[in-house]
Amino acid sequence: MSITPATGETRPMRIVVVGAGAWGLPAAAQLALRGHDVTLVDRYGPGNARSSSSGPTRIWRLIHADEPRVRLALQAVQAMERLQQRSGRTVFLRKGVLWRDTSSLEAAAAALEACGVPYTAVPAAEVGRFFPGLVPDHRDAIWQEEAGVVLAATTLAAQLDLFTVAGGRTEFGRAVAAVDSSGTGVRVSYEDGATDRFDRAVLAAGPESEALLATLGVRMPLRPYLEQVVTFGEPGRPERTDDLPCFIDGAAGGEPLVYAMPTPGLGYKIGLDRPLRDYTSADGDRSPDDEGIRLTAARMRRDIPTLPTELMQAQVCSWTDSPDGKFVIDRLGDDVVIACGDSGEGFKFSALIGEILADLAEHREPDADIRPFSIRRFDAGVEWRHHSLTLG
Numbered sequence: 001m002s003i004t005p006a007t008g009e010t011r012p013m014r015i016v017v018v019g020a021g022a023w024g025l026p027a028a029a030q031l032a033l034r035g036h037d038v039t040l041v042d043r044y045g046p047g048n049a050r051s052s053s054s055g056p057t058r059i060w061r062l063i064h065a066d067e068p069r070v071r072l073a074l075q076a077v078q079a080m081e082r083l084q085q086r087s088g089r090t091v092f093l094r095k096g097v098l099w100r101d102t103s104s105l106e107a108a109a110a111a112l113e114a115c116g117v118p119y120t121a122v123p124a125a126e127v128g129r130f131f132p133g134l135v136p137d138h139r140d141a142i143w144q145e146e147a148g149v150v151l152a153a154t155t156l157a158a159q160l161d162l163f164t165v166a167g168g169r170t171e172f173g174r175a176v177a178a179v180d181s182s183g184t185g186v187r188v189s190y191e192d193g194a195t196d197r198f199d200r201a202v203l204a205a206g207p208e209s210e211a212l213l214a215t216l217g218v219r220m221p222l223r224p225y226l227e228q229v230v231t232f233g234e235p236g237r238p239e240r241t242d243d244l245p246c247f248i249d250g251a252a253g254g255e256p257l258v259y260a261m262p263t264p265g266l267g268y269k270i271g272l273d274r275p276l277r278d279y280t281s282a283d284g285d286r287s288p289d290d291e292g293i294r295l296t297a298a299r300m301r302r303d304i305p306t307l308p309t310e311l312m313q314a315q316v317c318s319w320t321d322s323p324d325g326k327f328v329i330d331r332l333g334d335d336v337v338i339a340c341g342d343s344g345e346g347f348k349f350s351a352l353i354g355e356i357l358a359d360l361a362e363h364r365e366p367d368a369d370i371r372p373f374s375i376r377r378f379d380a381g382v383e384w385r386h387h388s389l390t391l392g
Contacts, residue, residue: 012036013199015361016188018176018212020046021053022156022347023339024204026083026354029159031202031361032166039198040163041188045172046156049286052206052318053156055229057263058347059246061097061147062117065107068369070115072349077146079351080155087158090151091351095243095262097147098122098131100139101250108142119144131245133306139252147246149261150347159354178215179203181335200361202337207279207318209340216332220378222340224279224320228289230296231315233267234308241268241307249303258299267312270296273344279318288314319344329353329373331360338375 013036017028020042028040047054060080062073080092099108112119120130122141127134130143164170178189179201186201205212207224234240241262249258257273276289293314300307322328322341327349331337337360339353346353356370 013361014197015039015200015202016041016186016196016198017202017204018042018179018188019204019206019208020160020170020172021051021204021206022152022350023342023353023357024202025156025159025163026350027202027204027337027339027357027361028168028354029163029166030354030358032163032168034358034362038163038168039171039196040168041171041174041176043173043175045170046160047153050284050318052320052342052344053152053347054317055315056151056153056266057261057269058150058152059097059147059248059259059261060092060150060348061099061144061246061248062112062115063097063099063108063119063142063144063147064111065104067111067114068372070111070117071369072352074115074117076349076352079355080150083155083158083351087162089154089158091155091158092151093149093264094146095148095245096130096143096145097246097248098127098134098141098143099248099250100127100141101248102139102252104250105140105142112142112144117144117146131247131304133304134247135303135305137252139250149246149263150350151264152347155347155350159351176205176212179212179336181216181333186335200335200337202339202357202361204339204357206340206342207320208281209320209338211281213338213340216336218332218338218375220328220375221323222320224318225275226277226279226286226316226318227271227273227275227344228292228296228314228316229269229271230288230293230311231263231267231269231313232297232300232308233310233312235310235312237308238265238267238312244268247304255299258303267310268307269313270300272296272299275319276316279320286316288316323378327353327373328375329356329360329370330375331363332375334363337361 120143175191210222247260328341
C-alpha cells in the first residue's frame, strides 16, 4: 500500500467526491467500500465524451525515466490486480512495450535497474524483432515485458459497480459551483443553487480543476487541452492486431512523440502528442480533426507499414497539465483532498490513485513517492487563502 494506515481515521464520514473519471470514481469506490457515506458528483457521468477518461484502452507500463514513477507503476499493477480480484472483471492485459528514443533511454534503463525491473536493450537495427513490421531508424530502444493495455471502459464500469454495491450515491448531471472549507467540514454549492455539507471532499475534476480550486482560494495555473487518438484496423478481422505490443516512439526530428497500443475488438490505436487546441468548458465539440488523422496515418504508413490501414475510430479527449507536467495530489487542511494534472498519464495509475485519495481523506500518511506530488512544490507561485498543506 502507498499509505501507512496506522495514523488514519476509521470513523464513518460523509464524503463528497467531485469528478467521476479515472481518479475520482476509484476514490469514491474505495471510500464506499471502507464504510463511508459517499456521494459522487459529475456533470456528465463516467467516461463521457468530454472527459479525459473516455475510450476503451490506455497504456500501462513500468518503464519511466525516474525511480519514483517506476515504483509507483509497480504498485499500480498490484492495485489493478486487486481491482480484478474484487470485481471479477479483467481490467488490464499484458502485451509488453517497445520504447524507442534517444534522450530518455539511459535514464529509463537506470531507473528500471535500480528498481529491479528486467528489460532488454534493443539495438536500432533489431527493433523489428520486438515489434513486427516496425521500420528501424538510427535510434535504439528498450523492450519491457511488464506493460500492456488498461481496459479503460471496463475499469470504470468495475469501479462504478463496486461503488454502487457498497451503497454509494451518484449525482450525475449535476455540477459543483464552489467548495468552501473555511468552517467545520466542507460546504458544497451546486450550480442549481442548492448547498450541502460533508465531513470531507475529494476533488478530482479533471479539466475543470483550476476553476474549482479557485473557489477554495487556491490559485494554480493548469493547462487543459485536447488531443486525438486514431484507431486503424481491418474490418471483419478486428483481432488482427490484438497480439501486438504497445509502442512509444520518442519525439525526433521535429516530429511529436507517438504512443500506440492494441485495442481488442477494434484495431491498433495511435496517438500523436500534438495538442489540437486548449480546452474550455464552453467547447463541447469533439469532432475528429481531419489533419490529425492524416498526419497519424502518414506516420503509421512510414514507420509500421504492416499495420492495417482502415480508419476505425478517431477520438478527441482532454488532458490537463500542471505547471511542471507532474501530478498534483495533496490534502488541503483537514477536509479537502485534491487530485489534478493527469498530464495524459492518469489512467495507468487509476486504481492506485483511487486508493491513495481514499487514504488521504482518512488522514493516512503518504509514503515518500507520493509526497513529491504535493501542491507545496508550487508555493512560490500559488496564492493561498486559508489552507495549510499536510504533505511533507
